[in-house]
Amino acid sequence: MxxxxxxxxxxxxxxxLPNHRxxxxxxxxxSYLLEVSVRGPIQPARGQSxxxxxxxxxxxxxxxxxxxxxxxxxxxxxxxxSVPSTxxxxxxxxxxxxxxxxxxxxxxxxxxxxxxxxxxxxxxSRAEREDQP
Numbered sequence: 001m002x003x004x005x006x007x008x009x010x011x012x013x014x015x016x017l018p019n020h021r022x023x024x025x026x027x028x029x030x031s032y033l034l035e036v037s038v039r040g041p042i043q044p045a046r047g048q049s050x051x052x053x054x055x056x057x058x059x060x061x062x063x064x065x066x067x068x069x070x071x072x073x074x075x076x077x078x079x080x081x082s083v084p085s086t087x088x089x090x091x092x093x094x095x096x097x098x099x100x101x102x103x104x105x106x107x108x109x110x111x112x113x114x115x116x117x118x119x120x121x122x123x124x125s126r127a128e129r130e131d132q133p
Contacts, residue, residue: 004110006037007060011073015085027076030116034094036064039110039126055108067101068094087114087122095129 014029040054050056077085081093091114099106115121 001042002039003042003054004037004039005054005057005060006035006111007057007064009034009036009061009064009069011069013072013075013077015077017084017086019084032072033115033121034064034068035111035113035115036060036098036109037111037113038105038108040108055105059105063098063102063105067097071097087116087120088124090114091122091124092129095124 011032011034012029013032014027016027017024019025038055038060043050043053045051071080077090081089083089083093091112094114095106095109095112098109109126111123111125113121113123
């Protein structure tokens with residue numbers, strides 16, 4: 001049996017898209033909502049702490065806070081992204097960071113959904129990552 005788990009995170013960050021034709025060309029900020037989903041087998045570990053879990057939600061919380069949130073919260077994303085700081089690129093950068101710094105966790109990574117506004121988000125999943133040229 002498999003399950004998908006999702007944990008939400010909030011952070012504040014600034015960015016700008018200098019070549020954009022709209023108001024995003026100016027430095028501005030967002031109150032981002034990040035959803036990180038993992039998919040995996042439910043562990044039959046009778047008598048152990050993780051019995052019946054894919055992964056402990058607390059472990060997801062610790063990893064994402066250390067690897068992602070600590071690096072982006074109250075920062076200017078343009079200061080460290082080597083690509084335009086669009087929501088699409090930010091989401092892929094987050095996936096890359098998790099893959100590089102927590103490969104065992106990244107093996108379970110299923111989807112990243114990054115809300116830039118209350119009505120707009122970008123979503124990347126394992127399928128989008130595997131379709132890359």
